[in-house]
Amino acid sequence: LAAAPRSALLSHMLPHDAGAALAAMAPPDAVAALQTLPLPAAARIVKAAPALAAPFLRAADERSRQRLQRLMAYGPDTVGAAMESITGVLPHDATVGEAVRRLQNHPEDRDCEFFITDTAQRLKGTVTAADLLKAVPAAPLSLLLRAPPAALNTHMKAHAAAAHPGWLTQRRLPVVEGDGTLVGVLHYRTLAAARERAAGLAAP
Numbered sequence: 650l651a652a653a654p655r656s657a658l659l660s661h662m663l664p665h666d667a668g669a670a671l672a673a674m675a676p677p678d679a680v681a682a683l684q685t686l687p688l689p690a691a692a693r694i695v696k697a698a699p700a701l702a703a704p705f706l707r708a709a710d711e712r713s714r715q716r717l718q719r720l721m722a723y724g725p726d727t728v729g730a731a732m733e734s735i736t737g738v739l740p741h742d743a744t745v746g747e748a749v750r751r752l753q754n755h756p757e758d759r760d761c762e763f764f765i766t767d768t769a770q771r772l773k774g775t776v777t778a779a780d781l782l783k784a785v786p787a788a789p790l791s792l793l794l795r796a797p798p799a800a801l802n803t804h805m806k807a808h809a810a811a812a813h814p815g816w817l818t819q820r821r822l823p824v825v826e827g828d829g830t831l832v833g834v835l836h837y838r839t840l841a842a843a844r845e846r847a848a849g850l851a852a853p
């Protein structure tokens with residue numbers, strides 16, 4: 650792909666998926682693809698695919714390298730450090746039929762809500778598997794959207810995230826960057842385990 654289409658394609662992929670695609674390429678080609686993206690978008694992908702970090706940072710100029718390192722650095726006791734990759738994500742312009750096919754290919758998502766994102770990967774809402782299976786296949790997902798649960802910010806401290814009221818009704822919460830980009834998900838059990846590890850490291 651030429652630079653412009655390649656950049657557009659990567660920009661519309663979730664960081665985990667984009668990282669997996671780039672990791673399968675030769676390192677020089679992966680770095681060249683990352684260089685077509687804005688730095689925040691590139692940093693999100695590199696955080697999801699750590700093997701890309703060293704060659705990408707080597708290829709960056711000093712100013713860009715410093716900014717990338719800031720973007721990639723989550724504190725050890727933050728939501729960003731504990732978050733998990735997402736599988737149940739669908740674009741807002743998909744149809745019910747497309748979503749049902751995704752559900753058939755990923756049965757592990759059947760008991761979870763799907764997160765729906767716009768073209769900039771910002772969280773727009775959720776759709777349940779039950780709603781999908783009852784809807785007309787040609788209908789757009791936008792007709793089924795439910796309000797999204799309140800999201801956790803990547804830089805939120807773990808103890809603050811543990812007190813989030815969203816846990817009263819949800820077993821997992823979306824994780825977003827400061828610009829609202831959906832970058833991960835966090836289950837309460839994962840957060841609790843991360844807090845236990847942090848407490849163990851802090852113990853004398």
